[in-house]
Amino acid sequence: MDPWTFWLGGSLALGGGLLTVTRKNAVASVLWLIVAFLGMSTLFLGMDAGFIGVLQILVYAGAIMILFLFVIMLLNLTPSGLLRMDRPRGTTLGLASAAAFIALIVAIVTGGQQWTGGQGGGSEAAILERTGEASMLEGSVLDIADQLFNAHLLPFEAASVLLLVAIVGAVALTKRKL
C-alpha cells in the first residue's frame, strides 16, 4: 500500500476530524469535516477503492455536508446561544472514553493479529478458496455493481426501504403543514 496516501489522507482525516470536534463555530466544523472526508477519500483511493472514494466525496462531502450547512443556517442561532453551546464540557470523560476505545482497538491490533500480510484469524483454507482470484479485484464500479446486484441484492433493496423511511420521516418531522 502506498504510504504517502496513508500519511496524507490519514493526517487530513484525523486533523480535520479533530478540528471538527473542537471548533466553536458549527460552520467551521462542517468545513473541517469536509476536509476530513477528503482525507478519507484519499485513503480509500490509496487502497484502490476508487468507487468508495468517489462516493465519499459525492455523497458525504457533497450531499450530506451541504445538508448540514443548510440546517445550520436554517436554525439561525443567536450568537449568545452559540456561545453557551460551544463551551465543551466533559472533556475528561470524552478523552477517557475515546482513549479507552482506541486503546482497546490498538491493543487488539498490536497484541493480536498484525495483518501485515497473510490471513487473519479464521480458517485459512476457506478464506483462500473464496478470495483466490478475487484478490486481484479493484474497487471498480463494475465490480462493485456486480457484487451489489448479485450477492448483495437484499441489503440494496433494504437500503431503498431505508431511504424511503428517511424521506417520509424527515417530511413528517419537519414539514409545517401536511
Added chain:
Amino acid sequence: MEPLALYGYIILFAPLVATALITCFTLKHKAVSSWIAIGGMLVAFGANVLAAMQVFGADASFEPVHEIEWLSVGHVMIPFGVQMDALSVMMSLIVTGVGLCIFVFSTGYMKGEDGWSRYFACLSLFSFSMLGIVLSTNLIQTFIFWELVGVSSYALIGYYFHKDSAVDAGKKAFLTNRIGDFGMTWGIILLFYTLVDTLGWERASFSYEKLKLLYHASDPLIVQVMADHSGTLALATLLIFTGAVAKSAQVPLHVWLPDAMEGPTPVSALMHAATMVAAGVFLVCRLFFMFAPYEIALGVVAWMGGITALLAAGVAFVQHDIKKVLAYSTLSQLGYMVLALGMGAPAAAMFHLTTHAFFKALLFLGSGSVIYGCHHEQDMRKMGGLRKTMPVTFWTFMIGTAALAGIAPFSGFWSKDAILSAASVGHVPGAPILYGMGVLVALMTAAYMGRCVILTFFGEYRGHAKPHESPVSMTGPLVVLATASVFAGVLSIPKGISEHGGWLEHALVGATTAPVWFPGMHEEVFLPSVAIVGTVAALFGLFLAYMFYAKKAWSIDSFVAAVKPLHTLLEKKYYFDEAYLWLVANVQQTIAETCGFIEVHVLRRIVDAVAGTTRWFGGQVRLLLDGHLHRYVTLALFGAVVIIAAVLVGN
C-alpha cells in the same frame, strides 16, 4: 370384652357423654343439663359398684386390663384402655361417689347462676378426666387425662370469668400444672427410652402392667440392667413425680391450690376431695413399684410431703376465708399422704386419701352451705353462731372436723394413725424428724380446725344478712358424706385391733406392691404408742383452739405480737407467690421482651435493611441517567470497553 372392662368404659365415658350432650343440645335448658350430668354420674357410679363387686368379690378371677391401640408407629405403641384392678376401682368409687354427692349439692348451690349448663358440662368433663387418670392403663393415657384434669379445672376455677381473680386463678392453676406436666412428659419419655436403650423395643412399654413386670422381674439380667441404670431410672421416676407434685399441690408447686378457691365451692370440694389433688397421690400409688427400689426417690417424696404438710398447716392458721382454711388444710393433708408414700406405705396413703375424700368433701360442702346460708359471705370474721340457724350443716361440719382432726373413732383417726405408724418405722433418711413433723401437723390440724369451727358456728353472729339453713338438695349430700366420714375407717382398721382389719391394704397389695427385693415395704401394724401420741396431739390442738378462740382465755393478739415475724411469714404464705411473681414479671417477661425486641429491632430491621439497601441501590442506579446525553454516551462506551476488558482479563 368382658363385663369388667365394659364397666370400666361405662364409668369412664358416661360423664363425657353427659358433657357432650349438654354442650350440643341442652345449653339453654338448665334443669335438663343438671339431670343429664347427675344421670351420667349415676350411671358411672352404678357401673362402678358393679365393678367393685366383681373386683373385691370372693372369686377374684378377672382380667384387669383391657386396651386398644390408640396410636402406633414403628415399635412404639401407645394403648388406650381401662385397668380395673383394686386400686383403680377403689379410687373411681370415691370419685364417682363423692362426685355424685357434689353434683347433687351443686343443683342447690348454683341456683340462679348464669352458665348453669356450662357449669355442669365442665363438672362432668372434670369427672371424666379424673376417671381417666384412675382407670388409665399406661403412662401416656394417664398423662392425657392428667392434662385434661388441668384443663377442666381451668374451666371450673375460671367459672366466674368476669372476675379477674377467677380468671387469673384458673390461669395459675393451669400453668402450675403445666410445669408439672413438663417434668412428667420428660420423665415418661426418659423412662421409656431408657428402657428401650437398655432392654430393647420388645420390653419397653408405657403400660403399667408391663412396666411392673420389668420391675418385678426375677430374671437376673434384667435386674442387673435395671440396677445399672438406677440413676437414670430414679431420675425418670422423680420427673414423673413432678407431675404429681403439681397436681397434688406439693411445695413448691402448691401455689395454685389456694387460689383455686375462686371457683364455685362445689368445685373446690370436688377438686380437693376426690379428684385432681388426689390424682398425684394416686399416681404415685400406681407407680409405687417404680419409686420403691430407689431410696432417693422415696426420700424426696417423703420430705416433700412432710414439708408441705407442715408449711400448709401453718398458713391455715392465719386465713380468714373459710374456704382458704380448708384449702390449706387440704394441702397439709396431701402432704401427709405423700409423706406416707415416701415412707413406703401406699396403702396408708390410699386409706387417708379415701377418708380424706369423704370428710374434706363434707367440709367443703359444709362451708359451701355456710357460704350459701350467709348469702355468699366467705369471711369467717363475719360469721359466728351459725350452729343455731344451720343445725344440719353444723353437725355434719362438726363430724368432718372431728374426722380431719383425727379424733377416734372417726375415719380420719384411723387413716392418720396408719400414716404416723408408717412414719414412725420408716426407713428414709430423717424418718424420725418426719414422724415428729407428722405429729406436729396433727396438732396444728386440730387447732386450726377448732379455730375455724369456733369462729363459724359458735359465738354471736357478726354478719349483716340473715343466715338460713340450706335446702335439702344441699344438706342431703352433707348427711351422706358425714355418714361416710364416720364409718370409712372400717375399710382398714388395723389388724392389731380387728381380726378383719387391713382390708384395704390387703386389697391394694396387688396394685401397689413394690418389687420383691424392696426392703422398706411396710407391713401395716397397729402401734398403740403412735395412736396415743396422735390422739393427744389432736386433743391438745383442740384445746388450744378452745382457749384462744372460744374461751378467749389467752389473747390471740398478744400471741401474734409475740411471734410477729412468723405471723407475717405465714400471712405472706412464705412469699411463694411473690417469688413466682418476681420470676414471671422479671425473668420471664424480660426474656419475652428481649425476644420481642430482637424480633422487631433486629430481625425485622435486617429484613427491612435488605429491602432498604436494594431500594437505595435502585435510587443510585436511577441517578446514572441524569438527562445529559453526553453522560449517556460515556456510560455506554466506557461501559462497553470496561466490560470487554473485564471479560478479556477474566479469560
Added chain:
Amino acid sequence: MDLLTLLVVVPLLAAGVLVFVPAKAEKAIRWTAIGAATITLGIGIWFFHLALTGGEAALTEYTASLPRIPWVQSVGITWAVGIDGMSVAMILLNSLVLFTACMVSAHAIQDRVKEYFILFLALGAGVYGVFIVKDMFFMYFAFELAVVPMYLLIGCWGSPKDREYAAMKLTLFLTAGALVALVGILLLYFKTWDFLRLTDPNAMPSFHLDDVIAAADSGYFSSAFQKKTFVFLFLGFGAIIPMWPLHTWSPIGHAAAPAAGSMMHAGVLMKLGSYAILRVAFPACPEGAAYWLPWVATIAMANIVYGGYVAMAQKDVKFVIGFSSSSHMGYTLLGIASVTVMGVSGAVFLMFAHGVMTALTFGLIGFFYDQTHDRYIPNLGGLAHQMPFVGTCFALATMASAGVPGFANFASELMVMLGAWEAGYKVQAVIAIFGVVITAVYLLRALADVFFRARKERWDKLKDARGPFQRSPFILLIVVLLAFGMYPKPMIDIIKAGVEPIVRPVRRAQGHVVDRDTGAVDMRGVDSGLDGEIDTGNAPSERGPRQQRRREGR
C-alpha cells in the same frame, strides 16, 4: 380426568366461571365458591376414606393408575399426580380449611366479592396443586400460584394499617424462598438428566420426582452434591415453614390478612414448606439430609422457644397467634429433623392439626375483628359476655394450640417429642417439651385478656355467631380436631405409611438398618435385641449399638 387433577381443576374452573359472573350477583358468586370448595372437600374426604379402607396399597394403586401426561416434552415436564398417606392428610387439611374459609368469607367479605373469591379459589387450587403433583416443576408452579393471590387477598381485604407492608413482605419472602428451592430443584433436574443419559444417551430430561428418586436411590448423587442441594432445598422451603430466622414475614402476614386469608395462610400455606421438604429434599438428598438435620433440630429449638417468647411479648392478638404458629412450626421442624417414622409422622400430623387449629383460631379472631376493628389486647376483654359461642370456640382452639390432649395437636406434638428423643435429640426434646409451657403462658394470657374479665360496654354491640351458616365452619373444625385427637390411630396409620418410604433413605444414609421388605425402619438396631445380647453374654449395661452407630454416622 382423575379425581386428583379435579382438585386443582374445580377451584380454577370455578374461578374462571366467576370472571364472567356480574359483580353484582354476590350471592351467586358466594355460592359458586362454596360449591367448588364443597366439591373439593368431598374429594378430600373420598381420598381419606380410600386411605382408611384400603391403606397405602390402595393409594399406591390409585397413583399407579394415573397416566403421566407429557406437558412440555423437550424439557421433561409432565403432569403427573400422585397420592400417598402424607398427601392424603394434607389434601384433607386443605379441603377443610378451604371450605371453612369460604364459609367464613361468605359473610365476612362484603367488598369486591367477585375479585375476592376468584383469588381465593386460585389460592386454593395452588395449594392443592403442591400437595398432589409429583413433578417438581408443577410443585413450584402451584406454589407460586398460591402465593400471588395471597398478595392481593392481604392487600385488598386485609386490615388497613399494615396490609401493604405485610403483603409485600410475605410475597417477596415466599417468592424468594421458592426461588432458592428452585435452585435446588434445578440442580436435581440436571443431575437426574445426567443419570438418565447413562442408560439412554438420548434420554430427555425429567422433572418427575420418581426419576429423581430413582437416580438418588441408585446412588448417583454424590455426597457433596446432596449436601449442597439439600441446603438450597431446605433453606428455600424452610423460609415457607417458616424457619427461624426467616420467619419475619409470617406473623405480620397473619396479622394483616383478612380472616379467611389468615386461615389459608397459617392453615395450609405454611405447611407447603415442610411438605415439600419431605416430598423432595428427603428422598432426593438423603445424605444431605442426614448431614444437615442435626442443625435443623437446633434451629427448631430457636423456633419453639424464641417464637414462644416473642408471642409472649405481643399485644396484638393476631401477632400472638402468628408467633405461636412459628413456634409450633418448630415442632414440625424438630419432627422432620428427627428422621424417625415417629417424629416425621408426628410432624405431618402436626401440620394437619395445626392447620385445622390455626384456621379455627384465625376464623374466630376474624369474626370478632370484623366487628371490633381492634386487635389490641388491652382494648379488648370480656368478649365472652357478648359472644359466648365465639368465646367457647376460641377457648377450645386455644386449648388445642396449647397441646391439650383430646385435640389432634397433642398427639402430634407428643409424637414429635418421642421421635426427637428417639433420634437422640434429647436436649432438643426437653426444650420442646418445655415449649409447651411457654405456649400455655401466652395463649392463656391472650384468651383471658380477650374473652374473659369484666364486661366492657363499648363491645356491647358485638354480635355472636348466629345460625348454622356462621357457626358450622367453626364447629366443623373443632369436631375434626377432637375426632382426630381422641382417636388418632386411623390418621396416623395413613400418615406413617406415607412417611416410611420418605424416611427410609435418610435412615439408611445415617447408617441405620432398614428392612426393605416390610418397610419397617429399625431405628435402633437393638430390637432383635436383648435376648441375643444376653445369650452371647454381653454386658447389657453397655451403651446400645444405636449410640455407637450414630457416632460413626456423623
Added chain:
Amino acid sequence: MDMLLSSPTLLASALASIGGEITTSHYIVLSALIFGVGLFGVITRKNAVVILMSLELMLNGANLAFVAFSRHHGNLQGQVFVFFIIAVAAAEAAVALAIIIAMNRVKGSVNLDDATELKG
C-alpha cells in the same frame, strides 16, 4: 489488561514506523483514532449538529476499517459494505437533521443541555 496498558507504547512504535511499510494494522489504528475523535466530539459537544458530525466521523472510522479489511482480504465485500454504510448514514443524517429542526422549533435551541427533561 496489561495489553491495554501497554497500548500507548505500541501506538508510539507504530507512529515511529512512518515511512516504512503501511500495513492493514496502520489503517485499523487510524480508523480507531478517527472513531475516537468522533466519540470525543459526541461526548464533549453540546451543539446537536456538531454531535451529528462527530457521529459521521465515527462511522467513517468504521468505513476505513472495512475498506482496509476488504483490501486485506482482497474481496469487495468490505467496499460494498461501505457503500451501504454511506447510504445509511445519509438516511440517518436526513432524519437526524429533521429531528434537530423539530427540536429547535419546540425548544428554540439545539443545545443538548436543554434536552434534559427526561431523566432518572
Added chain:
Amino acid sequence: MDKLNLILLVPELLAVAAGIGVMLWDLWLPREKKIALSTASMVAAVVLFLSTFIPAVAEGGHAMGGTFLVDGMALLMKRAFAVTALFVFLISREYVEDLERGQGEFYTLCLLALSGMFLCASVNDFMSLFVALEVVTVSFFVLVAFKRRSTKSVEAGLKLLVIGSVSAALLLYGIAFVYGATGTVFFDELRADVVAPDFIVSTELVIGLFLIFLGLGFKTSAVPMHVWVPDVYEGAPTPVTAFMSVGSKLAGFVLMLRVLEVFGRSAAIAAELTPFLALIGALTLFYGNLGAIPQTNIKRLMGYSSIGQCGYILLGIAAAWTMGMSGALFYMVSYVFTNMLVFGVIVYVARATKSHDLDDYSGLARSNPMLCAAMTIGLLSLAGVPPLMGFVGKLLLLGSAFGSPELHWLVYVGLINVVIAMYYYLCVIKRMWIHDARSPAKPVAPMRVKIALGISVLILLAGGFAPQILEGLTAPAAAELGLPSRPR
C-alpha cells in the same frame, strides 16, 4: 444459491407494499376519513401475519442468493412481529386520530419498520443485518419524535438518535473486525468456517463479536447500550413505546440469536462469548430491576422493566444451547403478548388521566376492574409468576443457564432479580388494587382493544397452563439453529 426465490420474501414485500400503499392512500383521503388508514393498517397486519403461512414461505429456505433465510425462528418471529404490529395499530387508533397531521406517515413508518423487523428475522449476512437493523432504527427515530410539538418526544428522539448512531458505529466496527478475521460477511460461509477444524479463534474475531453484541444490545436494551431506554420510553408517544418495547427489542434479539447461532456452533467461540454475555446479562438484570424501583412514571418503569427483561433473555443466550434458544424464543413470544397487554392498558389509562404518573393508577381497580385485571396479569407475567406465560419462559431461560455450572452464579443473579422485579411490579399492582382512587378519571377501552386484551390474557394463561403449545413451536425452531442440545 443464486436463486432469487422471491416467494420467500412475500411477507417483507407485502409489508413494504402496505407501507407505500398507506402512504399513497393517505394522499387521497380527506382529513375526516383518515381513520380508514388505521383499519387498513390493521388489515395489513393481519394479512402479513397470514402471509407467513403461505406454504412456500412456511416451508422455509434460502433466497436472494443465500442472504435471506427463512427458518423456524424467522417464521416464528415474523408472526410475533405481525402480531405486535396488529396490537400497535389497535391501541394507536385513538392516538393517531388525535394527531393534527401525519396520520398516514405514522402508519407508513410503522409498516416499514415492520418490514425491517421481518428482514431482521431472516437476514443471512452482515450487510443485510446492518441495513435491516437500520430500517427499524431509523423508523423509530422518526416515530419516537413523532409528536414533534412535544419537547419530551423530540428530546427522546434525539437521544435515541445519538445513542443509536453510536451503537451502530460500534456494531459496524465489530462487523469490520469479524470480516477482518474471517474474510466474509455471509453467514452461510461463516457457519461452515467456524466449525472447520483449522479455524483459529483470533482475538479480533472475539472482540468483533463482542462489539456486535454490544451494538445489537442497543436494540435489546442490554447494558451498557441501554442508556437511552428509560428516557425514550418515557418521551415517545405511548403506542410507539409499545411498538419499540416489543418490536424493536425482539428485532435486536432475533439478530443476537442469529449471530450466536452462526458463531456459537464453534464451542471455542461459544466459550469466549458466554462469559461476556453472562456479564452483560447480569449487569442488565441488576440495572433494569434496581433502576425500576424508584420510578414514578409508568412508562419509565416499563423502560427499566424492559431492560430487566432483556437480562433474562441474555441468560438463555449466554447458555447457548438449545434449551436456552427455545427459552429465549418462548420468552420473546410471550413478551409480545405481555408487554402489549400492559401497554394497551397504559394507553387507555393515560387517555383518561392525561398523564403517566404511577399514582394515577391508584384505585383503578374500582373504576375499571377488568382493565386492571388485564394489567395485573400482564405485570405478573412480566414478573414471571405462574400460571402465566412469562413464568415458563423465565424458567426455561434460568434452567438453560443452570445447565452449565459456570453460569450458576448468573442464575443466582437472575433469581435475586426475580424478587426485585416482583417488588416493583407489585408496587404497581398495589396502587391499582389496594390504594384509594386519586383522580375521578374512569378509563375505558374500546371494544376492539378489550377483545385484544382479553385474547392476550387468555394467551398468557394458556401459555402458562399449556406451555407445550408454544413450546412445540419454539423447541423445533431452536433445535434447527444447530446449537448443542445439551448444556456445555
